[in-house]
Amino acid sequence: MQVVEYARVSALAAQHVRARTVSISETIKREYAAATGADLARADATAAGAPEEHFLQVVHSAAEQQPLDVLLIKGMRDEAPVATLSHLVPHSRLIEVRVVASDATRRARRGLLPIDSSTSDEAENQNPLSVLVSGTKPDWHPTFTFSNDNTTTTNNNNNNQPATGIPSFAHRHLLPFLQAHNPSLQRLARMVLPTPDFPRRGIVFRHVLGIAQHPGGLGLCTSLLQQLLQLARSHGWEGEEVGAIVVCEAGGKVPLVLVREEGKLPPPTVGVAKGVSHISGAAGVTGVGGSATDKGEVLERGRKGKGKRIEIERDVLRRVIRGGKKRVVVVDDVLATGNTLLAVLRLLVEAAGVDPDRVTVLVVAEFPVHRGRELLRRSGFGRVRIQSLLVFDGL
């Protein structure tokens, strides 16, 4: 099951995707009113507190009622929901779709008179999230922004190519990365073979780099990453050139900036300390067959291990993103605790002066249970855009 904040079920149903919409504020209000005796009409969803609990309640009760590929949750008011809530649904991809509509559209839908156009622009595209962080720049980006103006066109020609509006949005942005709907993604996922109890007991190791050992694996992965990059590009940075691709220890047309362990690149370099990844931490601390089974303990041990320093050549990035107007795309195989990505982002932003708003991260596989996105946001990198091809649950 995948979870998105808002779109329309019918556009997905037309593609044989099992989808359903629920309103989180309605559910919360109903339960709050029932528990406290408050008047339902006056109940305030935000007063009910415990957003994690409510989110889980809504997800679980929807999933219990029927098997779903996509759950569309309307009315979420949480800041940075992907960073703060993904670990609660680690088997799913959580996507935030911010819906914007002009004042004129919103008034028209409510049956009100259109307002004077000379005064309407100010209020355009204000939604509850913008109000939440009034006056400040939000420290995160939604996965997608959907304009709810002009959404009336539907596709009647049955050629699987919806015209505009909601069907087109679902077709272009949601379906390609819905594993249940995309045979290429399913093939890729099947190439990631699990090894139980490696590097320590309790961990099911997913051999993401092993994709390259399967016939056609590398090509498939590269082409899916390319599609992911195009999708990322159509959201927030159309028209911007990619200035550099940053990779951890690997080697295109766009200049490749290598991130390597300290001492392996010719000077001058800039470096930062790097915390250990989940897997290296687990292997280094207790070895295969360690006894800890508690999730928190494993995570904590992983993080306690001694990290290394990583470096890039100081002038390479500056040369390729001259003037700071180009995108920097970071590619790695895995996002788990986020320690590795955090070090790479520190390297780019703090050591090399790259604007975090111009950084996009692509990973092959994400393990939300380790709360990597949350760490990145807490560390000041919430505005870095991150997209993944596959999502795995478990340790």
Ligand SMILES: O=P(O)(O)OC[C@H]1O[C@H](OP(=O)(O)OP(=O)(O)O)[C@H](O)[C@@H]1O
């Ligand atoms: O989000 P994280 O927990 O940091 O995990 C992600 C990192 O884990 C793997 O690195 P690996 O453990 O093989 O090497 P490393 O310890 O040198 O990063 C992988 O290649 C990622 O770079």
Ligand SMILES: Nc1ncnc2[nH]cnc12
């Ligand atoms: N289970 C897992 N398999 C491979 N890499 C990982 N990184 C974090 N958890 C992992």
